[in-house]
Amino acid sequence: MKFKIFRYAGEQSRYDTFEIEPEAGMTVLDALLHIQARLDDSLAFRYSCRGAICGSCAMLINKVPRLACRSQVSELVEGKVKDKVTLKPYAAIEIKEPWNKEDEVLVEPLPHLPVIKDLVVDQDKFFEYYRVVEPKFKPGDEHPEKERRMDPADMAELEKYTNCILCAACFGACPVDGEKPEYLGPAALAKLYRFYIDPREKDHESRLLQANMESGWWACQFHGNCKQVCPKDVPPILAIGKARQKLQEIGETP
Amino acid sequence: MHQYDIIIIGGGLTGLRAAIEASESGNNTAVISKVHPLRSHSVAAQGGINAALGNAPGAEDDSWKDHAFDTVKGSDYLADQDTVDVMCREAPSAVIELEHMGVVFSRFEDGRIAQRPFGGAFFPRTCYAADRTGRNLLHTLYEQLTDMDITFFDEYYVTSLIRDKGRITGCTALNIVDGSLHGFTAKATLLATGGYGSLFARSTNAPINTGDGAALAFRAGVPLKDMEFVQFHPTTLYGSNILITEGARGEGGYLFNNKHERFMKEYVPKAMELSPRDIVARAIQREVDEGRGFEDQFVHLDLTHLGAEKINERLPGIRSIAMDFAVVDPIKSPIPVQPGQHYSMGGVASSIDCSTPVPGLYAAGECACISVHGANRLGGNSLLETVVFGKIAGESMVKGVKNISAPSIDPVKSALKAELARIDSILTRDKGENMASVKEDLKNVMFDHFGVFREEDKMKAGIKQLEKLNERLSRVVINDGGRLFNQSLIYTLELQGMLLISNAVAQGSLSRQESRGSHFREDYPKRDDEKFLKHTLAYYHDNKTVIEYSDVTLGRYPVKERVY
Numbered sequence: 001m002k003f004k005i006f007r008y009a010g011e012q013s014r015y016d017t018f019e020i021e022p023e024a025g026m027t028v029l030d031a032l033l034h035i036q037a038r039l040d041d042s043l044a045f046r047y048s049c050r051g052a053i054c055g056s057c058a059m060l061i062n063k064v065p066r067l068a069c070r071s072q073v074s075e076l077v078e079g080k081v082k083d084k085v086t087l088k089p090y091a092a093i094e095i096k097e098p099w100n101k102e103d104e105v106l107v108e109p110l111p112h113l114p115v116i117k118d119l120v121v122d123q124d125k126f127f128e129y130y131r132v133v134e135p136k137f138k139p140g141d142e143h144p145e146k147e148r149r150m151d152p153a154d155m156a157e158l159e160k161y162t163n164c165i166l167c168a169a170c171f172g173a174c175p176v177d178g179e180k181p182e183y184l185g186p187a188a189l190a191k192l193y194r195f196y197i198d199p200r201e202k203d204h205e206s207r208l209l210q211a212n213m214e215s216g217w218w219a220c221q222f223h224g225n226c227k228q229v230c231p232k233d234v235p236p237i238l239a240i241g242k243a244r245q246k247l248q249e250i251g252e253t254p
Numbered sequence: 255m256h257q258y259d260i261i262i263i264g265g266g267l268t269g270l271r272a273a274i275e276a277s278e279s280g281n282n283t284a285v286i287s288k289v290h291p292l293r294s295h296s297v298a299a300q301g302g303i304n305a306a307l308g309n310a311p312g313a314e315d316d317s318w319k320d321h322a323f324d325t326v327k328g329s330d331y332l333a334d335q336d337t338v339d340v341m342c343r344e345a346p347s348a349v350i351e352l353e354h355m356g357v358v359f360s361r362f363e364d365g366r367i368a369q370r371p372f373g374g375a376f377f378p379r380t381c382y383a384a385d386r387t388g389r390n391l392l393h394t395l396y397e398q399l400t401d402m403d404i405t406f407f408d409e410y411y412v413t414s415l416i417r418d419k420g421r422i423t424g425c426t427a428l429n430i431v432d433g434s435l436h437g438f439t440a441k442a443t444l445l446a447t448g449g450y451g452s453l454f455a456r457s458t459n460a461p462i463n464t465g466d467g468a469a470l471a472f473r474a475g476v477p478l479k480d481m482e483f484v485q486f487h488p489t490t491l492y493g494s495n496i497l498i499t500e501g502a503r504g505e506g507g508y509l510f511n512n513k514h515e516r517f518m519k520e521y522v523p524k525a526m527e528l529s530p531r532d533i534v535a536r537a538i539q540r541e542v543d544e545g546r547g548f549e550d551q552f553v554h555l556d557l558t559h560l561g562a563e564k565i566n567e568r569l570p571g572i573r574s575i576a577m578d579f580a581v582v583d584p585i586k587s588p589i590p591v592q593p594g595q596h597y598s599m600g601g602v603a604s605s606i607d608c609s610t611p612v613p614g615l616y617a618a619g620e621c622a623c624i625s626v627h628g629a630n631r632l633g634g635n636s637l638l639e640t641v642v643f644g645k646i647a648g649e650s651m652v653k654g655v656k657n658i659s660a661p662s663i664d665p666v667k668s669a670l671k672a673e674l675a676r677i678d679s680i681l682t683r684d685k686g687e688n689m690a691s692v693k694e695d696l697k698n699v700m701f702d703h704f705g706v707f708r709e710e711d712k713m714k715a716g717i718k719q720l721e722k723l724n725e726r727l728s729r730v731v732i733n734d735g736g737r738l739f740n741q742s743l744i745y746t747l748e749l750q751g752m753l754l755i756s757n758a759v760a761q762g763s764l765s766r767q768e769s770r771g772s773h774f775r776e777d778y779p780k781r782d783d784e785k786f787l788k789h790t791l792a793y794y795h796d797n798k799t800v801i802e803y804s805d806v807t808l809g810r811y812p813v814k815e816r817v818y
Contacts, residue, residue, distance in 0.1 A: 009736060009738055010738060025493050025494070025579070025580070025581075027579075036690075036741070036742070037688075037690030037691075037694075038688075038690065040733070041689070041690070041732050041733050041734050041741075041742040042733060042734035042736065042740075042742070044738075044739040044740075044741055046289075046293075047461070048289050048293040048294075048295070048297075048460045048461075048462050049293070049295065049297060049298045049460045050460065050461065050494070050496070051298060051460075051494075051496045051497070051575065051579070052574070052575070052578060053297055053298050053386070053389055053571075054292070054293040054294075054295075054297045054298065054460070055292065055293065055297075056289065056290075056293045070578050070579075072578075072581075116431060116738070116739055117738050117739040118739075120739050123290070130400075131400050134400070134401070135397045135400055136356075136397045136398060136400055136401060137355055137356025137394070137397065137398075139354065139356075143354045145350075146350060146366075147349075147350055147353040147354075147359070147366060147367050148353065148354075149361075149364070149365030149366060150358075150361050150365050151361075151365055152360075152361045152362070152363060152365070155358070155360065155361060158358055159358065159384065162358045162383075162390060162393075163386070165292075165297075165389065166292055166393075195356075198356070198358075200356070
């Protein structure tokens with residue numbers, strides 16, 4: 001089994017191919033760790049929990065943004081990925097470097113963010129947009145003595161968005177973020193939507209207005225790549241659609 | 255040179271909760287973390303956080319004292335009862351505070367925070383956000399900090415603490431991204447770096463949990479406490495050892511051996527699968543060792559009788575973990591599980607106010623041993639410890655920095671020189687041992703010789719192996735000589751610390767000739783209160799680990815046999 005991996009360390013980028021014996025259940029992260037430990041200890045990539053919850057290891061695997069820890073190697077090469085995704089094409093996933101899909105896995109850094117080294121990208125911009133939406137709970141009243149009660153029926157919709165792990169896979173998959181770097185992107189907007197629909201929040205309308213701008217809700221072109229690649233099934237595209245509908249209802253467009 | 259009033263090392267729940275306190279006091283505060291705070295291991299906590307809210311039907315009479323009793327009993331009476339009181343008394347307000355910060359806890363029909371049963375607890379007391387409680391808590395605390403005046407040094411690895419005239423006055427840290435080394439001064443420094451799970455093969459812990467805080471403290475002359483108490487979680491996924499939450503048994507999951515027997519009835523007929531973790535872990539290991547496991551490796555955790563609806567609502571994360579990492583759908587088939595290292599009860603010796611024996615240094619959370627867990631931690635108490643003692647650590651540092659003048663920068667300058675030399679010696683060595691294989695061997699030695707079942711000869715053989723590994727460590731070589739995001743350099747620095755503190759685990763285990771909580775000696779299967787109702791203190795003197803003992807703080811609950 002071969003891994004064709006993007007390499008960069010401040011100079012000319014290149015691709016290195018490593019051949020390793022796949023073990024049962026091996027994930028792309030396992031493979032990267034094996035290569036780093038045994039074949040080339042200068043290979044750099046982020047990871048932490050290896051259990052698909054910390055959001056560190058999003059990268060472009062066979063031209064799809066995925067968590068390396070959650071991607072089974074066997075399913076990738078045999079072309080039978082369970083959650084088979086068909087992405088709306090965008091510049092960063094055009095095939096510039098050929099790879100043999102039968103026995104190779106292509107691993108590249110997450111698109112739309114500057115590469116620091118190999119598979120490690122600079123996420124400053126991603127987190128800057130996260131801060132733009134003021135991701136801090138703003139309750140409507142003085143804190144009660146105990147918890148604010150919540151109808152369990154409201155929870156399912158809210159949890160869809162609190163499940164986001166900020167891995168930035170959606171950011172790397174969004175064709176709009178590739179063309180308009182000022183677009184806040186799916187993750188930040190999903191986070192904003194999570195506060196907008198939280199029944200405990202104070203001023204729901206002002207939450208919507210926070211991203212009522214060309215680089216906010218209105219930049220989305222509904223390609224839907226965000227929902228397709230999300231490892232936690234968060235649907236930013238649905239949030240953005242509902243937010244825009246509401247803004248139109250109340251006559252607020254930029 | 256960076257100068258701060260308060261420096262917090264570690265950006266998990268403990269560090270972030272302390273940071274809120276520090277920042278609100280107006281002190282100039284920095285958080286240094288080797289990963290982005292949201293990638294900290296707190297994120298992986300699944301099952302929940304304990305507080306005697308009494309929300310569950312039939313649990314109206316629950317009180318913080320019941321919680322304290324369960325915790326002390328669960329600890330096999332090694333926990334300090336004064337610190338347990340603080341944790342359990344503060345628990346309800348800590349959980350309510352988190353809810354007020356916006357945490358989306360799961361709810362009962364009446365809208366109050368839902369609570370589920372957990373092992374070793376008399377009442378259903380564990381509050382949760384489905385099976386992603388740590389993730390919800392960590393993201394919410396980080397959100398709280400987004401508009402506060404705090405400097406984050408993300409992806410900086412702390413290489414040493416500065417000790418000046420008997421006080422900790424700062425640290426040195428390597429910027430992982432560009433490889434530059436930085437000096438910091440602080441009037442107060444908090445270690446909140448998490449546990450030392452990565453010492454062991456088969457661990458649920460993130461590989462980043464390398465016990466950095468314990469190693470930093472140990473080198474700086476601060477004792478480590480109760481390091482031999484290492485929790486082995488009964489149910490980790492066979493293959494990857496990813497955690498399968500105790501919540502799965504809390505919701506009614508069964509354990510089966512290869513004869514399709516619910517074997518827990520042979521061990522603890524009353525509490526069955528909901529016995530405390532140390533007991534269930536030993537039962538599973540016994541079944542496997544005596545040939546009643548599957549493939550001589552694992553047993554089955556069966557959730558199929560719970561039905562699709564309950565699994566999808568209460569344990570959605572567990573279902574995806576089983577499907578993604580073991581290709582098993584728990585709605586249809588049992589999950590293959592085996593015991594694996596899960597939690598570090600031991601850590602940097604710290605007091606009820608999170609101060610350590612060395613002024614200027616504080617420790618809290620899993621990296622510390624304030625001793626709320628004693629010899630065995632109950633599920634749902636670790637998240638609780640992080641927020642309760644994170645807050646207390648913050649408050650203590652705010653008090654502690656008053657009237658302290660800015661530390662001298664001279665000791666930092668000389669530490670920078672020494673640390674640069676240490677780093678250069680690793681980067682320039684060109685022949686020797688492969689670093690990754692030394693690390694792998696260390697993990698196997700620790701799991702094989704200091705694992706679920708311990709015994710004198712086995713441990714002595716393990717200590718010999720550790721000595722050999724120490725020799726190999728001094729010859730470790732890495733090929734990447736660059737400065738840019740050099741992970742192999744970081745691994746080597748981590749490994750130096752791991753081997754150092756593995757001695758404290760090993761010596762503590764060998765010296766403690768009794769069985770208590772997670773520490774089970776085949777050659778001393780009984781608890782011995784006369785000799786060992788004591789905390790172990792490991793000191794690092796002249797390149798050797800020296801073991802001493804100190805008294806346990808007792809209280810309301812008399813020491814009794816631990817029966818479930």
